[in-house]
Amino acid sequence: MSDVKISGLHKTFGQVHVLKGIDLEIPAGEFTVLVGPSGCGKSTLLRTIAGLEEVEQGNILIAGVNVNTLRPRDRNIAMVFQNYALYPYLNVFENIAFGLRARKMPDSEVRSRVHFAAEMLGITGLLDRLPRELSGGQRQRVAIGRAIVRKAQLFLFDEPLSNLDAQLRDEMRGEIKRLHQDLGITMIYVTHDQIEAMTLADKIVLMRGGVIEQMGAPLTIYERPANRFVAGFLGSPKMNFILGDVINRGSSHAMLLTDGETIPLPQRSGGWGQSIVLGIRPQHLERSEPITSVNEVRLKRTIEIVQPTGSRTYITINIGGAQCIAETESMEIGRPGELIELSFDLSHAVFFDPISGAALV
Amino acid sequence: MALNRRLNLFGRYILACCLLVFFVFPIYWLFIISFKTPDEIFHFPPVWYPKNIQFANFSVLFKDGDAISVLNSLILAGTSTVIAMVFGTMCAYSLVRFKTGGENFAVWVISQRLMPPIAIIFPIFLLYVYLGWVDTYGGLIILYTAFNLPYVIWMMRGYIEDIPLELEESALVDGCSRWRVLWKVVFPMARTGLFATAVFTFVFAWNEFIFALVLTRTEVVTYTVQVTHYFGGQSNFWAKIAAMSALGTVPVFITVSLLQRFLVRGISMGAVKG
Numbered sequence: 001m002s003d004v005k006i007s008g009l010h011k012t013f014g015q016v017h018v019l020k021g022i023d024l025e026i027p028a029g030e031f032t033v034l035v036g037p038s039g040c041g042k043s044t045l046l047r048t049i050a051g052l053e054e055v056e057q058g059n060i061l062i063a064g065v066n067v068n069t070l071r072p073r074d075r076n077i078a079m080v081f082q083n084y085a086l087y088p089y090l091n092v093f094e095n096i097a098f099g100l101r102a103r104k105m106p107d108s109e110v111r112s113r114v115h116f117a118a119e120m121l122g123i124t125g126l127l128d129r130l131p132r133e134l135s136g137g138q139r140q141r142v143a144i145g146r147a148i149v150r151k152a153q154l155f156l157f158d159e160p161l162s163n164l165d166a167q168l169r170d171e172m173r174g175e176i177k178r179l180h181q182d183l184g185i186t187m188i189y190v191t192h193d194q195i196e197a198m199t200l201a202d203k204i205v206l207m208r209g210g211v212i213e214q215m216g217a218p219l220t221i222y223e224r225p226a227n228r229f230v231a232g233f234l235g236s237p238k239m240n241f242i243l244g245d246v247i248n249r250g251s252s253h254a255m256l257l258t259d260g261e262t263i264p265l266p267q268r269s270g271g272w273g274q275s276i277v278l279g280i281r282p283q284h285l286e287r288s289e290p291i292t293s294v295n296e297v298r299l300k301r302t303i304e305i306v307q308p309t310g311s312r313t314y315i316t317i318n319i320g321g322a323q324c325i326a327e328t329e330s331m332e333i334g335r336p337g338e339l340i341e342l343s344f345d346l347s348h349a350v351f352f353d354p355i356s357g358a359a360l361v
Numbered sequence: 362m363a364l365n366r367r368l369n370l371f372g373r374y375i376l377a378c379c380l381l382v383f384f385v386f387p388i389y390w391l392f393i394i395s396f397k398t399p400d401e402i403f404h405f406p407p408v409w410y411p412k413n414i415q416f417a418n419f420s421v422l423f424k425d426g427d428a429i430s431v432l433n434s435l436i437l438a439g440t441s442t443v444i445a446m447v448f449g450t451m452c453a454y455s456l457v458r459f460k461t462g463g464e465n466f467a468v469w470v471i472s473q474r475l476m477p478p479i480a481i482i483f484p485i486f487l488l489y490v491y492l493g494w495v496d497t498y499g500g501l502i503i504l505y506t507a508f509n510l511p512y513v514i515w516m517m518r519g520y521i522e523d524i525p526l527e528l529e530e531s532a533l534v535d536g537c538s539r540w541r542v543l544w545k546v547v548f549p550m551a552r553t554g555l556f557a558t559a560v561f562t563f564v565f566a567w568n569e570f571i572f573a574l575v576l577t578r579t580e581v582v583t584y585t586v587q588v589t590h591y592f593g594g595q596s597n598f599w600a601k602i603a604a605m606s607a608l609g610t611v612p613v614f615i616t617v618s619l620l621q622r623f624l625v626r627g628i629s630m631g632a633v634k635g
Contacts, residue, residue, distance in 0.1 A: 052530050073536040085531035089549045102545075150535070276567030 002063030002153040002186055003028040003048065009058035010042055011210075018044045020210040022058070026188065027204070031180050033189045035197040036207035037233070045207070046156055046190045049350035051075050063153060073102075078147035079156040082163060084139045086131040092118075094113060095126040096145045109303040120182070121175070132262065137168045157189040161196065167299065194234050206230055224350075228357035231279050231350060237314060238280045243354060246272040257320030263297050266346060268360065276360070277352040282314065284348040285326035287333065288341040295346040303336050315340065391610070394603035395419065402599050418604035427601070428586050430587035431608050436498060437573075437583060438566035441505035446559050448506075449513025450521075454547060455516065457521045458529075466536035471515040478508070478571050496578040502574070505566045512565070513558055520554030521547060562614060567613055584609040 004026040011019040018041045025297040026032045028065035034042040047053045049060055051072035061069050063065040067075050078099070086095050093114055094101075100110045118124045121141040130138055140160060147155055157176070161169045177200055179189055191197055197204050198218045205215040214226040218234075231239045245263065253265040253272050265272060304323075305316035313333055315326045317340070326342050327337055334340055393411065394402055395418050399409040422428045455461040462469075485504065486495070494500030524547060532542045548555065575581040588605050591598040591625075617624065 050530075050534055052533065072530075072533045072539075073538070075534075077534060079531065079534045080526045081531055083525060085525070085527040087528060087546065089552075098532070098545075102532070102536035102541065128605050146531075169422070199419070 004153075004154065004186065004188070005059075005061040006045075006049070007059050009045070009048065009055060009060065010056050011041075011048060012056060018210050019048070020208075022212060024116065024205060024212065026186060028063075028186055029184050031187045031189065031200060031202045032205060033191060033197040033201035033203070034057070034205045034207060035191055035194060035233075036213075038192060040207040041210040042190045042192075042205075042207050043158055046158055046188060049154075049188065050077055050079050050156055051183045062273050075154075076152050077156055078150040078152035079152040079158065080140075082145050082159040084131070084143040084163075086139055086142055088131050090130075091127065092123065092129050092131070092134070092142050094148055095131065095142055096127075099146060099150050106354045113149040113151075114145075117148040120148065121145050136164050137172060140164065140172055141175075144176070147185070148179070153186070155185050155187040157187065159191055159249055160189075162191070169196075173244065176200060191287070193257075195236065204234075206233060224359070225279075226359055228279065228352040228359075231352070231359070237279050237282045237327065239350075240285065240322065241352070242278045242320045242322045242324065243275065244278065244320055245275050247255070259318075259320050261299065261320060264346070265351075266295075270361075273353065275354050277354050279350040279352060280324075280344050280348060282325045282327035283292070284344050285324065285328075285342050286344065287326075287328050288343040296343050297342060297346060298343045300339055300341045303334055303338050303340050306333065306336060317342070388610075391487045391603055392607050395607045397600070399600060405591060413477055418600040419608070422601065422604055422608065427590075427605065428608060430584040430605075431612070433498075433581050433596045434567055434583040434585070434609065435612060437501050437505060438563050438569075439579065440498075441502045441509060441566050442559055442563040444502070444506045445509040445513045445562055446555065449510050449558075450517045450548070450551070450555065451543070452510070453517035454543060455501040455519050455552060456518055467515060467518055472506070474510075474511045474515075482571060482575050485572075489576055495576055496497045496580045498581050499580060501572065501576060501583075504572055508569075509562045509565060513562055516558040516561075517554060520558075521553065524550045553623050553626045556620050557626070560620050562623055563616060564613055567609075 002021060004024070006022055006024040009019050009022040020041075022045060034045060036042050038200075041058070043055060046054060051067065053070045062075060080120070081082065083244075086099065087255070090098065096114045096117060097110045098171060100113060105113075112323060114127070115124065118127055121144060123138060123141050123145065126134060126138060126142075131142070134142065140163075143160070147318075160176075161172050164172060172316055173196060175188075180200075189196075189200060197206075201218050204218050204221055206213045206221065212222055214230045222234050225234065229243065232241070242257065243258045247254050247262070249264075252267070253264055255263040255276055255278060257263065265276075282285045299319060301317040301319065303315055303317060305314075307316075308315040312327050312329070313331075315333060317324055317326060349361060352358065353360060393409075396414045396416070397408065397411045398413075398415065401411050419428075452461075456467055456470075488601075489495045489500055492500075494503075528546050528550065529542050532546050533539075537545060568585065570582070570585040573586045574589070577583065577586060584605060588602055588609070591601045591605070
């Protein structure tokens with residue numbers, strides 16, 4: 001169990017600057033998820049920590065040791081890959097034992113470690129099989145088993161669940177979380193799936209274009225996004241963004257939408273600019289009940305699309321020229337073309353600068 | 362309808378048999394001559410099958426020491442194949458994984474293979490005379506290796522490109538050095554391609570004639586050169602030619618038969634990605 005410290009890390013591929021000065025501290029035993037859209041540099045960052053990419057500038061310290069020039073095998077890390085990376089010509093036992101054999105571990109120790117890992121993952125009955133005789137989920141378990149037996153100081157996961165179907169992904173996600181709780185090893189996990197990030201992480205590191213946009217506990221980032229990108233990336237369906245002009249209303253301000261609707265704005269010490277983007281999550285746009293809060297905003301809109309999912313229903317409406325989604329209880333909510341009255345509590349809204357995208361506190 | 366289908370099938374069988382005879386008969390004829398007496402060889406009408414199978418034509422090759430040329434061919438082709446495979450695979454790995462020499466280096470390498478051997482045989486002969494390498498195993502092994510390396514590099518490059526990079530990276534993280542990755546991951550993964558390439562490399566060296574003709578005298582004469590010794594100005598020794606040719610065909614036949622399943626898969630893999 002080791003901590004990881006990364007400072008001023010840069011990486012370029014030809015003309016492309018992939019990592020632009022990454023600073024990151026991961027305490028020992030923490031489950032950190034690197035998340036972001038394709039090409040944001042999250043996998044490159046993970047591979048650089050693993051030693052599969054060279055450090056051009058900056059430092060990586062694992063357990064206080066600078067590993068910049070250490071070869072991957074000397075970093076005492078284990079890595080689980082997206083495509084499992086199982087050797088097709090070795091059976092499950094030998095696949096799991098591969099790393100131990102490479103380190104010339106005595107046979108008795110190899111056996112006991114492989115059986116321990118297999119039992120932990122429920123694959124004891126598969127040890128004699130070849131990878132091609134396994135299902136996707138079983139293969140991923142074998143790949144995780146290969147990491148477990150190493151007893152490494154750091155676990156790295158590179159999108160390990162993206163090749164699995166949705167049901168299996170949910171199951172394996174739970175297993176990885178349990179594994180972290182049982183082993184208590186520092187884990188760094190790369191994914192582009194924000195649900196994986198939210199459910200697994202002690203800390204989320206959200207990246208875009210080679211820089212860290214925001215990091216912190218999942219709920220903190222979810223509730224208080226640093227900018228519009230972060231707000232839009234986390235959450236499904238994603239946050240609704242509504243653009244409007246700021247108008248004076250005597251001592252207070254309000255937001256004038258393009259459709260003429262006004263939304264009162266809370267007091268802000270720095271004042272408001274000329275225009276503003278209001279962000280509201282779909283689950284906070286609710287069917288109107290009798291007014292319970294002074295901050296409540298009510299809107300009457302025409303239903304454009306209805307998407308029932310079973311437990312919840314997504315309704316698409318237009319607010320101030322923006323297509324917005326409201327997530328409501330599944331009940332008879334009407335048909336497209338009918339009117340619906342929705343409301344949201346302003347305390348749930350987040351405001352952004354329309355140009356920089358930064359959240360306005 | 363059923364009759365038509367049966368006729369169709371019958372026609373196909375007839376065609377298949379004709380093709381089989383067309384391709385197999387020369388081989389049959391080569392082997393059968395080697396078992397005939399001189400009278401049977403020159404008899405007209407031809408003797409399709411000898412009354413008594415006799416091995417005199419072979420025993421004379423062994424008695425005169427001519428059969429040693431098959432052993433020479435085996436040593437030269439075998440050794441040069443092993444060396445070319447080892448170095449060629451390492452070169453191919455380097456080309457694929459480290460982009461050694463840039464993107465077009467592999468094309469330059471294979472272009473060496475396009476050069477007709479006859480174009481360089483004279484300077485090589487002079488060089489070999491100067492170095493004292495004429496009529497030595499070492500001299501021919503170096504030459505055969507040099508000629509087979511581009512082929513091995515080109516072929517193995519295709520097979521290595523097919524190996525998922527993650528397998529190697531996983532091994533590197535798990536504790537392997539690059540050499541161990543080559544041995545424990547790349548070789549097993551490219552096994553089919555390795556065998557297929559090795560067979561062709563061996564066959565090229567086995568059938569090589571022009572270098573062996575010019576660069577050997579008496580010590581390391583290969584079987585291909587030995588056969589030419591039986592073409593005389595006055596007459597040709599058909600019995601010896603057939604027997605020596607048969608001796609030279611058998612090792613390749615055995616090799617290809619044993620590795621047939623790798624050959625078929627290896628060639629088809631190479632066909633998809635080359």
